[in-house]
Protein backbone atom coordinates (compact mmCIF):
# COMPACT_ATOMS: atom_id res chain seq x y z
CA UNK A 1 0.00 0.00 0.00
CA UNK A 2 1.28 3.39 -1.00
CA UNK A 3 0.39 6.60 0.65
CA UNK A 4 -3.22 7.36 1.49
CA UNK A 5 -5.41 8.63 -1.32
CA UNK A 6 -6.55 12.19 -0.64
CA UNK A 7 -9.93 11.42 -2.18
CA UNK A 8 -10.56 8.12 -0.40
CA UNK A 9 -9.94 9.75 2.99
CA UNK A 10 -11.89 12.89 2.04
CA UNK A 11 -14.94 13.44 4.28
CA UNK A 12 -17.04 14.01 1.16
CA UNK A 13 -15.74 11.06 -0.83
CA UNK A 14 -19.28 9.84 -1.63
CA UNK A 15 -20.15 13.20 -3.18
CA UNK A 16 -16.91 13.27 -5.13
CA UNK A 17 -17.50 9.76 -6.50
CA UNK A 18 -21.05 10.68 -7.47
CA UNK A 19 -19.83 13.83 -9.24
CA UNK A 20 -17.23 11.82 -11.16
CA UNK A 21 -19.71 9.10 -12.15
CA UNK A 22 -22.36 11.59 -13.25
CA UNK A 23 -19.74 13.24 -15.43
CA UNK A 24 -21.49 16.61 -15.47
CA UNK A 25 -18.59 18.60 -14.00
CA UNK A 26 -15.08 18.63 -15.38
CA UNK A 27 -12.18 17.10 -13.50
CA UNK A 28 -10.89 20.59 -12.72
CA UNK A 29 -14.19 21.86 -11.38
CA UNK A 30 -14.67 18.85 -9.11
CA UNK A 31 -11.10 19.20 -7.85
CA UNK A 32 -11.59 22.89 -7.11
CA UNK A 33 -14.98 22.37 -5.49
CA UNK A 34 -13.75 19.68 -3.08
CA UNK A 35 -10.27 21.21 -2.69
CA UNK A 36 -8.36 18.18 -3.93
CA UNK A 37 -5.45 18.22 -6.33
CA UNK A 38 -6.20 17.22 -9.93
CA UNK A 39 -3.51 14.56 -9.56
CA UNK A 40 -5.24 12.95 -6.55
CA UNK A 41 -8.51 13.17 -8.40
CA UNK A 42 -7.03 11.51 -11.49
CA UNK A 43 -5.31 8.77 -9.49
CA UNK A 44 -8.46 8.05 -7.50
CA UNK A 45 -10.61 7.90 -10.60
CA UNK A 46 -8.20 5.55 -12.33
CA UNK A 47 -7.19 3.25 -9.47
CA UNK A 48 -9.89 3.27 -6.79
CA UNK A 49 -13.22 4.18 -8.30
CA UNK A 50 -13.60 1.14 -10.60
CA UNK A 51 -13.29 -1.32 -7.69
CA UNK A 52 -15.87 0.65 -5.72
CA UNK A 53 -18.27 0.61 -8.65
CA UNK A 54 -17.87 -3.16 -9.03
CA UNK A 55 -18.69 -3.52 -5.33
CA UNK A 56 -21.78 -1.35 -5.72
CA UNK A 57 -22.89 -3.46 -8.67
CA UNK A 58 -22.60 -6.64 -6.59
CA UNK A 59 -24.77 -5.11 -3.86
CA UNK A 60 -27.29 -4.14 -6.52
CA UNK A 61 -27.31 -7.70 -7.88
CA UNK A 62 -28.07 -9.13 -4.45
CA UNK A 63 -30.92 -6.64 -4.01
CA UNK A 64 -32.29 -7.60 -7.43
CA UNK A 65 -32.09 -11.31 -6.68
CA UNK A 66 -33.97 -10.64 -3.45
CA UNK A 67 -36.74 -8.83 -5.27
CA UNK A 68 -36.86 -11.68 -7.80
CA UNK A 69 -37.62 -14.02 -4.93
CA UNK A 70 -40.43 -11.69 -3.87
CA UNK A 71 -41.82 -11.82 -7.41
CA UNK A 72 -41.60 -15.59 -7.43
CA UNK A 73 -43.55 -15.74 -4.17
CA UNK A 74 -46.32 -13.67 -5.77
CA UNK A 75 -46.38 -16.08 -8.74
CA UNK A 76 -46.43 -19.07 -6.41
CA UNK A 77 -49.53 -17.66 -4.69
CA UNK A 78 -51.18 -17.15 -8.07
CA UNK A 79 -50.44 -20.73 -9.08
CA UNK A 80 -51.81 -21.88 -5.72
CA UNK A 81 -55.08 -20.04 -6.42
CA UNK A 82 -55.36 -21.56 -9.90
CA UNK A 83 -54.71 -24.99 -8.46
CA UNK A 84 -57.45 -24.59 -5.86
CA UNK A 85 -59.95 -23.29 -8.41
CA UNK A 86 -59.11 -26.08 -10.83
CA UNK A 87 -59.51 -28.66 -8.08
CA UNK A 88 -62.91 -27.29 -7.22
CA UNK A 89 -63.96 -27.32 -10.88
CA UNK A 90 -62.44 -30.81 -11.20
CA UNK A 91 -60.51 -29.73 -14.30
CA UNK A 92 -57.68 -32.14 -13.74
CA UNK A 93 -55.56 -31.17 -16.72
CA UNK A 94 -55.38 -27.63 -15.36
CA UNK A 95 -54.54 -29.00 -11.91
CA UNK A 96 -51.61 -30.91 -13.38
CA UNK A 97 -50.50 -27.85 -15.31
CA UNK A 98 -50.56 -25.77 -12.09
CA UNK A 99 -48.64 -28.41 -10.15
CA UNK A 100 -45.98 -28.47 -12.85
CA UNK A 101 -45.75 -24.69 -12.78
CA UNK A 102 -45.46 -24.69 -8.98
CA UNK A 103 -42.61 -27.20 -9.16
CA UNK A 104 -40.82 -25.04 -11.70
CA UNK A 105 -41.18 -21.95 -9.49
CA UNK A 106 -39.81 -23.82 -6.48
CA UNK A 107 -36.82 -24.92 -8.53
CA UNK A 108 -36.25 -21.33 -9.69
CA UNK A 109 -36.45 -19.84 -6.22
CA UNK A 110 -34.03 -22.39 -4.78
CA UNK A 111 -31.67 -21.59 -7.64
CA UNK A 112 -31.84 -17.88 -6.86
CA UNK A 113 -31.35 -18.33 -3.13
CA UNK A 114 -28.51 -20.76 -3.85
CA UNK A 115 -26.82 -18.09 -5.92
CA UNK A 116 -27.29 -15.60 -3.13
CA UNK A 117 -25.65 -17.77 -0.48
CA UNK A 118 -23.88 -20.66 -2.17
CA UNK A 119 -21.63 -21.29 0.81
CA UNK A 120 -24.37 -21.15 3.40
CA UNK A 121 -24.34 -24.09 5.77
CA UNK A 122 -26.24 -24.36 9.05
CA UNK A 123 -23.59 -26.64 10.50
CA UNK A 124 -20.83 -24.09 9.90
CA UNK A 125 -22.86 -21.10 11.07
CA UNK A 126 -21.60 -19.39 14.26
CA UNK A 127 -25.04 -19.73 15.89
CA UNK A 128 -25.03 -23.47 15.43
CA UNK A 129 -21.49 -23.82 16.76
CA UNK A 130 -22.44 -21.76 19.86
CA UNK A 131 -25.53 -23.89 20.48
CA UNK A 132 -23.62 -27.09 19.93
CA UNK A 133 -20.88 -26.05 22.37
CA UNK A 134 -23.49 -25.09 24.99
CA UNK A 135 -25.22 -28.48 24.67
CA UNK A 136 -22.00 -30.45 24.96
CA UNK A 137 -20.89 -28.39 27.97
CA UNK A 138 -24.26 -28.74 29.69
CA UNK A 139 -23.99 -32.51 29.31
CA UNK A 140 -20.56 -32.77 30.93
CA UNK A 141 -22.00 -34.19 34.22
CA UNK A 142 -23.54 -36.95 32.12
CA UNK A 143 -20.64 -38.47 30.16
CA UNK A 144 -22.78 -41.22 28.65
CA UNK A 145 -25.41 -38.85 27.26
CA UNK A 146 -22.67 -36.49 26.18
CA UNK A 147 -20.81 -39.06 24.11
CA UNK A 148 -24.11 -40.12 22.53
CA UNK A 149 -24.81 -36.52 21.49
CA UNK A 150 -21.29 -36.13 20.11
CA UNK A 151 -21.71 -39.39 18.20
CA UNK A 152 -25.05 -38.28 16.81
CA UNK A 153 -23.57 -34.95 15.71
CA UNK A 154 -20.72 -36.75 13.97
CA UNK A 155 -23.17 -38.84 11.95
CA UNK A 156 -24.80 -35.70 10.53
CA UNK A 157 -23.94 -35.19 6.89
CA UNK A 158 -21.27 -32.55 6.33
CA UNK A 159 -20.34 -32.36 9.99
CA UNK A 160 -16.72 -31.61 10.76
CA UNK A 161 -15.68 -31.25 7.14
Ligand SMILES: [Zn+2]
Pocket residue numbers: 005006007008009043044045048049
Ligand atom coordinates in the same frame (compact mmCIF):
# COMPACT_ATOMS: atom_id res chain seq x y z
ZN1 LIG B 1 -8.89 6.96 -3.81
